[in-house]
Amino acid sequence: LSADQAVSYRLKWLINMSTVGDVYAEAQGLFASEGLTVALKPGGPERDAIRELELGHADFGVASADQVIHALAKGSPVVVLAQLFQANPLQWIYFKDRVQIDTPADFKGKTVGVTFGKNDEIIMRTLLARAGVPESGVRLYSVRLDYTPFFSGRADLWPVYINSQGVEIGQRLEAAGERIAFFNPEAHGVRFVANSVVTSERLKSERPELVERFLRALLAGWQSAVDPANTETALAAVRQYDRDTTLEVLRAQLEATRPLIQSPGGPAVGYIDIAAWEQTEAMMRQYGQIDRAVDVGRRLRKP
C-alpha cells in the first residue's frame, strides 16, 4: 500500500454528538486502516460543505438534504454518498402543562417557533397543510438564537435537535420541575431528510476507489459508534472536542442519537431512503424553495 492518502472532510456543525460516528472513525483509526489521513473540519453557521467541495477546499462533507437540493437547483455538481440520519432529529419541544399536542391539528391557535427559510419552516407548513390548519390558524414565531420567547411563554413550541439541544434543555427544564414533551413530525408522516455525506461528482467518477474506501471507513465508524458495546469509546471520542457538555449529558445524547442512525430491524447505517428524498424535494418545491425539479434521485449513490 502506498503512503496514506490525505483527504479533508467538512462537517456540517461543530463537533458534538451528531458527529459521533465521524470522530469515532477518526479516533479508532478506521480511516487509517483504509490508508486515509482525514482532516476532520468542524462546520459552523457560515460554513457550507457543498461550496467547499466545488472550490476544492474539501473532498467530502456533510450537508442537510435541503442544502443538497438547493445546490442541485443551482447546478452544483454534488452527489450524495450516504444518509447519516434515518430520522430527522428536528422536533418541537413544549411544556406539557401549558399545551397539549397530540396531532398537528392541535397546533391550531398556538404560537409555534420556526426558523424562517430553514427546513423547520417547510416541515411545519407541510404538517399544517396536511392537517388542514389554515395559515391564519397558527402564529409562526421567528426563532432566534436564544430561547427566551419559549421560556417566557411567548411561543408555545420551539424547534430543537432532539439528540443534542433536546437532551440538554430537556434536562435543565426537568431539573426545574417542568414537564416537557417533544412533537415529532415523522410520526405524522412528514419525512424530511437531514444530514448526509456528500462529495463532488468529479471525485466520485474520477476516484471511485477513494470514495469507496472513505465511505467504508466512515460507515464502519458510525456503525460501531452507535453500538451500545462501544459506548465509552464513543463518548471519549466526542468528549475530546466537545468540552462544554458534561459526560452525563453526553451519555444521554448518545442514547438519543442511536435510534436516529439505526433503528432495530431497520436498514443499514448510511442507507439512502430515496422515497424520503423525493418527498423532501417535493416539499421544497411546493413552498417555493426551489424553482425547478432537480430529480434528486439521480444524485443519490446507488447501493
Next chain:
Amino acid sequence: MLLECHNIQFRYPGSETLLFHDLHLKFDTPGFHALFGPSGVGKSSLAKIISGHLVPEGGVVRFNGKGRPLYGYNLERLPGWSSVGRHLDRVTPGHHRALKEKLVSAFDLEAIMDQHFSQLSLGQQNRINLLRYLVQDFDALIMDESLANVDEKTRGHILLTIKTIFPDVLFLYISHNVVEVATFCRDIQVLRGTHKSPRVVKVQGRDCRSGADVDRQLLQNTMLEIMNAA
C-alpha cells in the same frame, strides 16, 4: 498694599533653572500700572502667577480685593457661533449696559458688532477681547499685550478712556511700547533678566490723564530710566 508678590519661587515643569527666585513686587494703589521688560523675561509668567493660573513653588500672592485679578491676553478668541455684538451682550451684566455702549464707541467698534470674531482684523479682535473684560465687575485686570495689534492712535484713546472710567481699579498693563508705558502708567515694574539683581526695578511713570499734559522732557527722562533699568 493692594497687590503683593512675596518671595515668589517659580520654575516651569521640566526646566532646570528657576524663572523667579525670591521675587518681591508690590503695587500699593489702584491705577494704571505696568509690567515691563524684554521679551522672554517672565512678564506673562508672573501675570499668570498673580492671577492664579500658575502655582509657584514657594511664596505667596496677596491681593486686597475680591477674587483674583483677571488675566486677559491678546490670543484669546470669542466663540464663533454668533456675532461679537451678541456675545458681548451675553457677558455684560445688566448694570453695565451703559458702560458697554460707551466703551464700544470709545474703542471704535460700532461698525463691527454684527461680524463674527474670525472675520475681524487682529486689532479689532484685540479690542473686543479687552472690552468684554472691562464690563465685568473686577478689582484688578492684567492686560497682557491686550492691545498689541492696535494702532497707536486708537490705543492711546483707549488707554485714556479706561483711565477715566476706572480710576479705582488696579490695572497691570503689559506692553512693549516704551513711550506708551512711560506716558500712561503710574508705577512701572521693570522685570530684568534672570541673572540681574535686583530682579525688579520700579520706575515712576508719567501717569497722564489726557493727551495734553505730557511734559516732553520728563517723559524723555522716564523713558531713559526704563531703558536703563531693563
Next chain:
Amino acid sequence: MLLECHNIQFRYPGSETLLFHDLHLKFDTPGFHALFGPSGVGKSSLAKIISGHLVPEGGVVRFNGKGRPLYGYNLERLPGWSSVGRHLDRVTPGHHRALKEKLVSAFDLEAIMDQHFSQLSLGQQNRINLLRYLVQDFDALIMDESLANVDEKTRGHILLTIKTIFPDVLFLYISHNVVEVATFCRDIQVLRGTHKSPRVVKVQGRDCRSGADVDRQLLQNTMLEIMNAA
C-alpha cells in the same frame, strides 16, 4: 517696477461693501518698505491678496520675482513634536546654514533652541517664526505684525540685521509702531479708511541702516507726515 497692485477690487464673501475699490499700489525697488494704517483698514487683507492667499474680484498683482511673495504673520505656530532648533534645521536649506546661525544669534534665540514652541514666550515665538522665513530662498517677504510682541530694543536690532543681510529683497513690514516704521522703512504706503480718497498715500521713510544715522528732526517730520496721512 518690482511689485504692483493694479486696480484691485476686493470684498469678503458675505460682505456688502467693497474693502478695496480700484486700489493702486506699487513698490519699485527692493528694500525695507512698510504697509501702514489704522487697525481694520485692510493691511492684512492686502497682504493676503499680494501673496495669493485671497483672490480679488478684479485687478491684478504683478510681481517681478520668482514665485509669489511669502506671507508671514504673528499667529503662526511651529509644530510641537520637536524643539524649535530641530524644526529650524529641518527647514533650512543646506546653503543657508551659516545664515541661520547668524540670525539665531542676532535674534537672541540661542538659549531657547532646545525648547518646544509652546514653551516659548510670545516674543520668542514671533522671532523664531520670522527667522524660519528668512532662511528660505525668497525675493519678497511680507511681515504681518511679525514682531508685534517683541521688545523695542530687540526689534530694532533685528530690523537692522535684516536690512544689512538682505539688501536686495523686498520686505513689506506691517506694524503699528510709527517711530519704527518711520525710522527703518523706505517707502511707507499708508492705507486709509474706505471712505477716504486717495485710498493709499505714500510717505518716504528714513530708511536707517544703523542706530546712529537718525536725524531727529527729519524723523519727526516723517512721523508727522505718516500720522497726517493715516
Next chain:
Amino acid sequence: MLLRRIYQFLMIYLLGVLCLLVIKVAADLSDYVIPGIDALWLSVRDVGWRYVVDVLDTLRVAVIGQVLSIGMALFIGILGRQATWFGSFIKVAAYNVQAYPIVAIAPIIFILLGDGFVSRLLIAAMICYFPLLLSVVGIMSQPIPDVEHFYRQTGRMRWQLEVKIRSFENLSKLTTVIVGSATLAMAGTIVAEFIAASAGIGYSIRIALYQSDLAKILVALFMIGITLSIYQGILEWVGSAVKKVWAR
C-alpha cells in the same frame, strides 16, 4: 455630491460583482457558489421590489436608531468627558457594554425589555453609538483654552457652554462622524433584524443565508448600498446647512 456618491457606489458595486464573476468563470463554479448574471437578474426580478420595501423599513428604524444613538453618545460623552471618578466610571461602563458581542447580550436585553420594537431599536443604537461616543469623548475632553479662558475666569463656565464651545470648534469633525455613523445605524439595525426580527432587510438576508442564496444576498447588498448613499448624501447636505447657519 449626492449624484457622485451614487455613481461611485455603483462603480464599487459593479467592481465587486465583476470580481466575483471573474472568479466564477476562472474556476468554473456553479451558480450555487457564485451566482451568474442570469441568476442575479432572476433574483432582482423575484425579490427586487420586496427588498426595496424591506430596506426602506430598515432605514426607518435606522434613522430613529441614529437619532437615539447620537443622543446617547452626546449624553455619555458629556458625562464621561471629565477625568473624574464619575467620568471614568461612565466611560468604563459604556466601553464594556460595547465589548460584549451583541448576540451574547441580546438574550439579556430581550429578557429585560421584551422582544418588541424597543429591544431592536436599542440593539441598533448600541451598535451605532459607540464610534460617535469615542469621537464625542475625544472632542469634549480636549479644552480650547483661548476660547474658554474668559468664561472660566469670570465664573461663567457652565457645562452647556463648554460643550457648545468644543462642539463648535470641532464642527467639521462632528459632522464627519455623524454622517459616517449613519452607516453604523444601518448596519446595527440590520444586525438587530438578523438576530430578532421578522421584518426588514436583515431578516431577508437571514433567510437568503439559510437558503444559501448568494444571488439574493447580492441584491440585498445593492439595495442597502444605494439607500445608504442617498441617506448619507442627505445627511451631509443637512450637515453643511447646519454649519452655515451656525457659523454665520
Next chain:
Amino acid sequence: MLLRRIYQFLMIYLLGVLCLLVIKVAADLSDYVIPGIDALWLSVRDVGWRYVVDVLDTLRVAVIGQVLSIGMALFIGILGRQATWFGSFIKVAAYNVQAYPIVAIAPIIFILLGDGFVSRLLIAAMICYFPLLLSVVGIMSQPIPDVEHFYRQTGRMRWQLEVKIRSFENLSKLTTVIVGSATLAMAGTIVAEFIAASAGIGYSIRIALYQSDLAKILVALFMIGITLSIYQGILEWVGSAVKKVWAR
C-alpha cells in the same frame, strides 16, 4: 488608573447581575430563564478556567486585529481625507463595506479567502476599523492653518507632514479613539469567532447560546470585561507615554 478601571468594571458587572437577580426574584423566574447565584457559581467552577484561556486566545487575535485596523483606518483615512473625487470614492467604498452586515459578507469572504486565520482576522479588523476611520477622516480633513501655512508657502508640504501635523494637534483625540477601539477589536474578534465557529471566547459563547446556558454567558461576559479593562488600561498608559515622548 488601571486599578480604578478594574474595580469600576467589577461594580458595573455586579450591578448588572444584581439587576438580573432582582428581576428573577420579582417575577419569580426559574433557573433556566435567569440562572441563580448557585447556578452561576457552578458555571464559574465548571468553565471559569477554560474561559480565561479562551479570552486570552481571543485577546491575542484582537490585538493583532487592532493593529491591523489602525493601519487600515490610517491608510483609508489618509487617502480619503481630501475632498477630491478619489477621496470621496475611497470614503464611499469604506463606508459601504461597513454598512453590510458582516454575516452577509462572511460567506463571500470565506469564498474569497478560505477559512483560515486571515478571514477571521479580516472580519475582526473590519468591525474594529470603522470608528477609527471616522475619527481619522475627521481629524485628517480639518486643516490647521496656523501651523501649515509656512509649509504650504515654502512648497514643503508633503502628505506625511500634513498627517503628522494634524495627528499631533489632535493627539489626545486620537489616543481616546485608539484606546476605545480596543473594545471594538475585542468585539470584532468575538463576532468573527462566533460566525466562523473557531476557537476563542466567541466560540464558547456560541455554544452556550446553543445550549441556552445564560450562566455560562454571564461568566464569559465577566471574563471579557475584566480582560478588556486591563488591556485598555495598558493601552492608555502606553498612549500617555507616547504623548510624553512625542511632545517633549
